[in-house]
Amino acid sequence: MSRIVAIVTDSTAYLPRQTLGRHGITSVPLTVVLGDRALEDGTETSARALALALQKRRSVTTSRPSPEVFAATYRAAAEAGATGIVSLHLSAEFSGTYDAALLAAEDSPVPVRVVDTGMVAMALGFCAVSAAETAEAGGTLDDAVAAAEKRAGSTSAYFYVDTLDYLRRGGRIGAAQALLGSALAVKPLLELNGGRIELLEKVRTASKAIARLEEIVAERAGTSRVDIAVHHLAAPERAAALAERLRDRVPGLVELDVSEVGAVIGAHTGPGLLGAVVSPR
Known part of the structure; x- marks a missing residue:
């Protein structure tokens, strides 16, 4: 992440790997717990296992990323040269991911704007892309947040x-x-x-x-x-x-x-x- 404003999201955006790479977006994975198995959300393996577990009526839960995982992500972005971070996440109605990111942002070495987009899946992914494109064009932290919020409002x-x-x-x-x-x-x-x-x-x-x-x-x-x-x-x-x-x-x-x-x-x-x-x- 060489640009000044770094963009972070989570795995529920289901952004294609090439899109993450093209825009330098960091995706923090949630965890899927299927019975006694813990898998990263958003992978082909977890999707197949999820469908099978649901068909067999087995227990399925998700676990948010810990504040420590977000803190490490924010530190890495700062060390790579970011002077600000926009952290965009799925609706807080679905997960505690937003709250975990907020906790981590308090101790970040650079300012972090954590946004509950109210979205999930590529409705969230498109918000992250808009924020990244704004940052790539030289936009400020506030500009990137505004771009994401505008995209969320129309999606x-x-x-x-x-x-x-x-x-x-x-x-x-x-x-x-x-x-x-x-x-x-x-x-x-x-x-x-x-x-x-x-x-x-x-x-x-x-x-x-x-x-x-x-x-x-x-x-x-x-x-x-x-x-x-x-x-x-x-x-x-x-x-x-x-x-x-x-x-x-x-x-x-x-x-x-x-x-x-x-x-x-x-x-x-x-x-x-x-x-x-x-x-x-």
């Missing part, structure tokens, strides 16, 4: 899930509603709203729900210049097909990324998840 994220059961287990909906949804073969569409994943619509079949997801994303994108990310959990073919359809439908598409989510989202949604993030430039 939308939508998710399709195969079943309401995982939302029920996570306390997102009541048991009666989940059972009724299963009996009626209801397929939920969710959205990221106020830092939480909330129910947006209920559609009667999987094919109609995925078609509706595509429609929502295309409408949200409009004709503006946008970046889109398609996410999935144990559904790579479904994700690839949606990505190709969106490539054809969105005239202002700039970048399109496809990636698998980790436990922070996956534990609430289950295998079969299909999601899309729309982020205007």
Whole structure:
């Protein structure tokens, strides 16, 4: 990190490795605990193990990075020449990651601005990229924070899930509603709203729900210049097909990324998840 303002995020941004490298963004990993196994969130191994654990109804939890890990990250950035750090993280509604970063920032050798973006997945990743691009252009610490916050304010994220059961287990909906949804073969569409994943619509079949997801994303994108990310959990073919359809439908598409989510989202949604993030430039 040779530039003056360094950008730090966490593994729930699911930024491609090449994007992290191109912009010099540091990603601090969360930990996924599957039974007695602890794995780094956001890796192919942890995604496969997560899907299997959820299918077998095994315990799945996540653990935030410790303040000490963040402190070491901030020290390394300062030693590499950074005079300020922007540390951008997933919604505090999902994890204590933001709080851990705040604690570490108190003892950093250089100023650290810790931001709860209210986002997760590439909705967070696009915020980190905007902050990094601003820093690369010579922007100040405040400029980079403002760029990330502006991107967060315009970004939308939508998710399709195969079943309401995982939302029920996570306390997102009541048991009666989940059972009724299963009996009626209801397929939920969710959205990221106020830092939480909330129910947006209920559609009667999987094919109609995925078609509706595509429609929502295309409408949200409009004709503006946008970046889109398609996410999935144990559904790579479904994700690839949606990505190709969106490539054809969105005239202002700039970048399109496809990636698998980790436990922070996956534990609430289950295998079969299909999601899309729309982020205007």
